[in-house]
Amino acid sequence: MGLGVSVYPERVDVDAIVQYLGRAGTLGYSRVFSCLLSAEGGRAHVVERFSPVARAAHEASMALTLDVSPVVFERLGISPDDLSFFCDLGANAIRLDEAFTPREVAALTHNPYGLAVELNASTADGTVAAVCACEPDRSRLSACHNFYPQRYTGLSASFMEQESRAAKELGLGVAAFVSSGQPDACGPWPLKEGLPTVEAHRNAPIDLQARHLFATGVVDDVLVSNCFASDDELRSLAALDPATVALGVVPAKGAEAPLFNALLGSSLRVRGDSSPYMLRDSDQRARLAPLGIAPHNTWGLVPGDVAVVNDRGGRYAGELQVVLKAMDNDGTKNVVANVVEEERFLLGYLGPWSGFSLLA
Template structure:
């Protein structure tokens, strides 16, 4: 299990609100904090004082703070890659290089005497990581994190995230990516249309964005990119992230029986390995309800995403819960007892044979 994170932007918000936000998140199990120091406007001392106050508060609650920087900021602050004492004094757990150096500098930075983590940009689309690895970095201090994308239609594709995340996993490096609150408005820049890593996630409910990143099996840490997520969003993100199983949201038919409701909502479902292109078959419900009568009802034709309970008319298969992967005809031996919400159908395609999942 990776770590769950939030983001704060002290130069754009008051300290009290940042403190309250961090405190709420800590109670829900969040443990990573992202912030950005990509540009400093006004008094450098005043800006850094606000950042240090937030970082110190987060440290008291056992957060691991990563601060986003680039080579230009190194020059502005008069810092060399061979001396990271400034960041040690600032109190951060590590630094994220939004733009990198040549590879040699990154490798040398991982060997800093403070064991500060060096998080590199996973979204460059180049052989950047291979170049860093060629200089023998201290891999315990090397992390990866994808970008977020404030501008609509500029986020990453699924295939890109998968390809470049696999490169980092090849070296067993920790990975991270961003989801976006649907109500938050604060980011590092004044204009933003949300801050997700994947473009498809931009308009999705935030818990579905979390499920999406988890579905790759390649992303360790999930961070809410914008501030301030609502209390409800913080809660549903934590619930999704820490769940041992993927969760699909469903709508149940009004005519569903108590037994069928129990089968849907109260069980951990297991996708049978001998797969069909038409139906996802649950391995578990038929065993539990083998001695229970399932009367026929709602036996109309079946649409993709429909929840199905095989009824008594199908003999030994009675009690088996299924989910339709394609539209199919119904001959009266299957009860349609609900459906996976349309917004969740993309997750249905990501459940793999012999894996478990929950319906909620």
């Protein structure tokens, strides 16, 4: 699983792009996305604008993907039988926003330059399965969703998961886009309404967008679609553990700060014998019980509450419980935190043995 950024040398200063990629590379970002669909001019112009981006990407140990289509091939005089132009430009992969025939796409993956090929994961037109039936080099084939500049045009989360799962079942890696909230962040087109893959992400914090994509289990790489994301945004994504569902929480009213703070940042895991009422992490008993947990905040439990069994719970003292359904409290459970309301949907991605963490 990896992180990436997107840059558009047709829209922003190349020197600023070089600095941006350097910062992202330092944080561990491994991918750069850029777009030839919106690039104007012929080969010479493209080389002039995009070669510095490729050099900066490689200096930052990042792989460059260029978004292309049959129209781009025609405009630049590129034959599907000869991808040397992209190799000479410094690209590591091409993404086919619109594909050639399945047999042609499969043939592209066998190019002698080592270029990888990404298919559009958002079209639901059978292309991904059809290409996989034509014996491509699957080690060079993956899928990447669209991003959507126009408000209300993004994918539903369920559709994104459906199409991602279909690609994963064929053995392909899947990438999707999140959107910076910076007001001046731009994409390849004039609109500045955000550039998410999933419409519900359009106005959400960038880290929540990424946490959702990773939580689905069907997205491998998350790319920031518009540029430039702030340094704080880049750091917030770099700090995520893709294998863990991170839940934003706030202290419950009157919660004791030491116990609340003890819950944050730890690697947590749901027990294998799941309950419809709560997610339990029994391993926390050994860590939290020695703190001494006097009964406090022992009111009735509602979905989103994060509770810790107090000293009255005997052998269960210290157990962490995240509430899924309303239930009575027999006085043994201290409500310590609440999952942020806008993030409670992430609880639906947690099941037996799922890893999770709590973030303030």
